[in-house]
Amino acid sequence: MSFQSKNEIARALREHRIQPTSQRVEIAHVLFERGMEAGADHHMSADEVLERVNADYHRVSKATVYNTLRLFEETGLIRAVVVSSSKVFFDANTEPHHHLYDESTGTLQDIPAEDIDTAQLFHKLPEGVSGNDLDIVVRVRGQATSAG
């Protein structure tokens, strides 16, 4: 998904049965204004969203940002990517894809769905689950200071 105008955003929200209030539109605008192309940085924490949405003047409160992000996630408009216990990224790209998280740099990047083969995995998935229901986070560990 990639929206430019607030109108498009409002329409998209309605399609997800979300009443497009001005706060919600502003938040969605922040989420979707960065391109969704591979390599584009469209991963934001709640705090980043809060900061960006209020960058020039106060538009939305913290509670509303959190609640709205949760609402967007629950309705499938965006996805939450959990990379560490205190780091949740929100991803406006809901096309099937996965994530690569580099612990040492804190960087999150997309992985095309086809770059990871999970064929061997399917027999242990709950029934009815398809590949598109999988969210994979590949974490690159920093050096593990393992004793030698």
Add this chain to the structure above:
Amino acid sequence: MSFQSKNEIARALREHRIQPTSQRVEIAHVLFERGMEAGADHHMSADEVLERVNADYHRVSKATVYNTLRLFEETGLIRAVVVSSSKVFFDANTEPHHHLYDESTGTLQDIPAEDIDTAQLFHKLPEGVSGNDLDIVVRVRGQATSAG
């Protein structure tokens, strides 16, 4: 790793350059007493560890449990598995393997390393990173209430 006696545990801690105090040995004992076989439930939250270590009488404080788990993780004795923003599991099995997390049930299970093929992925890893430095969490999404 799989230890039975406190002596074995103390030795293992020393090998990781961790001074084996009684609290640390008790915590390690809790972590390692469950078998490491596939299917065995050896994933515990900090709180579970705290509960189990103090099950019959008070042995270790909460702060010490948290600090010790972090210490164990930093020295590579155990691994932390992040499955959601408020759910970190500790895994006493440090052999290369991955994890499958079922959102709807909250269940975490092991995935043998060879069940996921990441060959396509290697060109986007930082240099010097090998397959053993990857921790993969496959999250099975509940139904995403996606709008139709």
Add this chain to the structure above:
DNA sequence: TTCTTTGCAAAAGATTTGCAAATAC
């Protein structure tokens, strides 16, 4: 008007930290 949403500040839950007392080597 009636239902929904927002905002604030307080609450909650998980983890960490400061510092004095206890323990280890």
Add this chain to the structure above:
DNA sequence: GTATTTGCAAATCTTTTGCAAAGAA
């Protein structure tokens, strides 16, 4: 005897919640 570790309670950080005011249909 000196350095390390523990425990408590307070602090911190992120996210959620209660409730009155503001906004939408």
